[in-house]
Amino acid sequence: MTTTHDPAHGTVDHGDHTHGGTGGADPHAPIENTAGEPDYFDVLQQAIRELLVEKGLISADEVRAMVETLDAHRPALGSALVARAWTDPAFKERLLADGTAAIEEFGIDNYDGTKLIVLEQTPEVHNLVVCTLCSCYPRPVLGLPPDWYKSRPYRARAVREPRALLKEFGTEVPDGVTIRVHDSNANMRYLVLPMRPAGTEDMSEPELAALVTRDTMIGVTTPRLP
Amino acid sequence: MSTRFVEGQRVRIADRDAPGHVRTPVYVRGKEGRIERVLPRFLNPEREAYGVNEGTDVRLYRVRIEQSALWPDYDGPADDVLELEIYEHWLEPADHSPTEGA
Structure with missing residues (x-):
């Protein structure tokens, strides 16, 4: 394979x-x-x-x-990874510096041998991941991609009109926030590290992980309190 | 092994047709951007797809392109960008004539 x-x-x-x-x-x-x-x-x-x-x-x-x-590889692995990054600043630093090494340290089997780049959402930058050529996806941390991720409309529109596309996902990115689209077209794989929502200061790591859905780690939405 | 381009350098993605397992999407060919970061060397997928692996590894880069440079009618903020991976043999220095390079 x-x-x-x-x-x-x-x-x-x-x-x-x-x-x-x-x-x-x-x-x-x-x-x-x-x-x-x-x-x-x-x-x-x-x-x-x-x-x-x-x-x-x-x-x-x-x-x-x-x-x-x-x-066996499901988005729950990515969710746990993000919750750890939210609660352990040193781990977050390692995750952003070398995603591949950090997920292995976290115990995730990087079974397909791809290299991982972790993209941090900030108040200034919103990251969105797509693979225009096929369906490259960070499978070790998120499992298999959803069908829409592989669809031609998503692949074309993510690079052509990301703001209109995100609106259809219910995600309004203000004009003051830069959108950075990542076309996952070759050897690297990309995982979005969403921002920790306000009001979650007292939540445990597993409670935080529950807020981190698959789509927040692709960049089509953001985590929210239920 | 040395790298031909450095972080921050302006580059132009080659505008040429190529058959086979090419990982340079058509929509970025002929476009200019900057090297966002230098990545390791990887097997050239254009050769790897045909079972030729030995000695074919090439340097990979991440290139950042302004959306307005990709799509003249892009109506989002001027800071919006696209980033993707381009192998060295698809890149030319942007300050040279477009016909020069790989």
């Missing part, structure tokens, strides 16, 4: 549903999960996988274990 890029057309089979199937060979077709027939890329993936297993290059158990690893 290649570790550098996450092709939008790659398909991960989770048994009851798939990720990334494009519904046919047309690259402009919308990304949809259809319950019925396997699509072109489902069939291609299955054929290659069966050939590799048959030739003894990989084992069926390795494939299963990789899917298990992919599924």
Whole structure:
């Protein structure tokens, strides 16, 4: 399994549903999960996988274990990481200086070998992450990307009109705040470190983590008190 | 190993067509920006995609481009920027003629 890029057309089979199937060979077709027939890329993936297993290059158990690893990584890992950064200034400093080293220190298995850059939201700068070429995503800390992240409208509009796009996510970024869009197009992966909301001074680390949703770590929204 | 560009330097992203597994999005080709930071060397994906790994590693940079330089009709604040990763062979010094360089 290649570790550098996450092709939008790659398909991960989770048994009851798939990720990334494009519904046919047309690259402009919308990304949809259809319950019925396997699509072109489902069939291609299955054929290659069966050939590799048959030739003894990989084992069926390795494939299963990789899917298990992919599924084991969920946004909760990123949420816990952010809550730690909010409560431990020295850790936050290390996280911003070298994201890859800091997540390994935190105990997150950086299974795909990518390098992580952590982007700090501030009162002056709002960061937003996208991958215009495919679906590169900080999988070790956030798991698999949501379907909208892989959709063509999100990928195009995040770089073309980020403010209008964010408004549709319910996120109004004032004109006095700079928007920094990060196109995750090559070897690095990006995690947004949101700002800790006011009024959370007495909250515990797990309580704080509950405020840090997946979308706040992509930069399409901000954490709020319930 | 030396790097061709330094942090803060103005650069131009090459405007050329290239087939294969190219990681330079079309919308930034021919655009100018500044080196935001110098990153490590990585295998050249244009070669790696075809199984050629040995000796193909190239320097990677993060380039910051003003949104107004990408989209002439961009209607957000002038400070809005886009940042992305560009391999060294796609970069030219911005103060040289556009035809020079890789």
